[in-house]
Amino acid sequence: MKLSEIGEFGLIGRFAGKFKSLIPQGITGIGDDCAILPVGDGNDLVITTDMLVEDIHFTKSMISPIDLGHKSLAVNLSDIASMGAIPVGSFLSIAIPDSYDVQYLDELMEGYYQLSEELQVPLLGGDTTRSGNKLVLNVCAIGKIKSGRAKLRASARSGDIIAVTGYLGDSAAGLKALVENFPRSSNVDWLIKCHQRANAHVAEGAWLGGIEHVNAMMDISDGIASDLMHILVASSKAACINLDRLPVSPQLKETSALHGLNTIKLATSGGEDYCLLVTILEDEFDSVAKKFQEEFNRPLYPVGNILEGSPGISWMSDGKRVDSPGRGYDHFV
Numbered sequence: 001m002k003l004s005e006i007g008e009f010g011l012i013g014r015f016a017g018k019f020k021s022l023i024p025q026g027i028t029g030i031g032d033d034c035a036i037l038p039v040g041d042g043n044d045l046v047i048t049t050d051m052l053v054e055d056i057h058f059t060k061s062m063i064s065p066i067d068l069g070h071k072s073l074a075v076n077l078s079d080i081a082s083m084g085a086i087p088v089g090s091f092l093s094i095a096i097p098d099s100y101d102v103q104y105l106d107e108l109m110e111g112y113y114q115l116s117e118e119l120q121v122p123l124l125g126g127d128t129t130r131s132g133n134k135l136v137l138n139v140c141a142i143g144k145i146k147s148g149r150a151k152l153r154a155s156a157r158s159g160d161i162i163a164v165t166g167y168l169g170d171s172a173a174g175l176k177a178l179v180e181n182f183p184r185s186s187n188v189d190w191l192i193k194c195h196q197r198a199n200a201h202v203a204e205g206a207w208l209g210g211i212e213h214v215n216a217m218m219d220i221s222d223g224i225a226s227d228l229m230h231i232l233v234a235s236s237k238a239a240c241i242n243l244d245r246l247p248v249s250p251q252l253k254e255t256s257a258l259h260g261l262n263t264i265k266l267a268t269s270g271g272e273d274y275c276l277l278v279t280i281l282e283d284e285f286d287s288v289a290k291k292f293q294e295e296f297n298r299p300l301y302p303v304g305n306i307l308e309g310s311p312g313i314s315w316m317s318d319g320k321r322v323d324s325p326g327r328g329y330d331h332f333v
């Protein structure tokens with residue numbers, strides 16, 4: 001059987017079940033953005049690992065070493081944020097081809113340090129090895145949250161408002177601008193920056209983690225079309241998304257008009273947005289959104305509702321049901 005027939009998540013599903021019986025009670029394993037381990041002092045640790053592979057996740061000519069180092073940590077801290085947790089440390093493993101020089105690696109570590117310093121998240125260890133001809137970066141991040149408070153993918157409830165914490169599609173548009181060599185303008189530069197300098201919503205995640213009425217949460221790494229499905233499958237719920245409400249930056253709107261980009265496709269399946277996808281108790285949404293605005297000086301964007309039903313998304317626009325705008329990113333399909 002070819003991997004493309006089952007995809008990334010089909011593959012994980014083939015072995016995840018087998019390991020379940022080895023997991024002691026109280027520990028949450030494969031299936032959420034992080035694993036959850038109680039540590040007995042009133043806190044749980046949340047742990048995640050994410051890998052960046054040259055020519056799969058990044059191309060050397062399209063991202064500076066400093067941005068790449070920053071991104072390798074940011075994508076992991078995004079998973080910590082998605083549990084509602086506070087990051088406490090990271091581990092970094094690097095496999096380096098001979099062609100990479102020390103200056104490149106110093107700059108990479110400078111980018112990693114900048115984010116570590118900004119968020120006061122120390123690097124605690126890792127591994128360094130030689131590689132064939134591709135650079136591989138694997139980060140493991142650890143976070144902390146009060147026992148039992150982690151926000152799961154499996155806790156969405158019928159009627160919940162689905163919301164996102166930031167603009168969608170900018171990073172994917174920035175990558176497209178780089179690959180297709182768009183003429184530079186302030187809008188294009190801004191989109192490229194969004195792609196190169198991943199902005200994990202670490203403060204937002206920790207804040208939402210403290211709000212009781214936030215039911216489910218995850219980060220958007222593969223695009224809302226694919227990521228929301230993870231919440232729906234884990235929670236055994238359906239959803240309705242209003243495409244007209246997806247938050248799109250003015251920079252993406254203007255660039256889309258100029259270059260004929262499919263804004264909706266970028267916003268739903270572009271990926272690498274690294275903002276948070278939350279479901280919030282319907283009656284409490286306005287109050288949470290108001291407090292979010294006061295705290296972060298920008299809106300929490302409502303984009304749809306959780307519904308009773310088998311996992312699936314109904315897409316709406318202009319009050320009418322429309323076709324699915326496409327699936328999110330899968331490594332093998």
Ligand code: ADP
Binds near residue numbers: 035
């Ligand atoms: P995320 O995008 O939030 O990092 P993924 O979609 O990569 O999560 O992974 C989904 C789930 O599958 C996570 O719980 C992750 O820990 C788990 N997972 C992915 N690959 C593996 C693997 N090779 N071995 C064990 N668990 C895995």
Ligand code: MG
Binds near residue numbers: 033079218
């Ligand atoms: Mg995630």
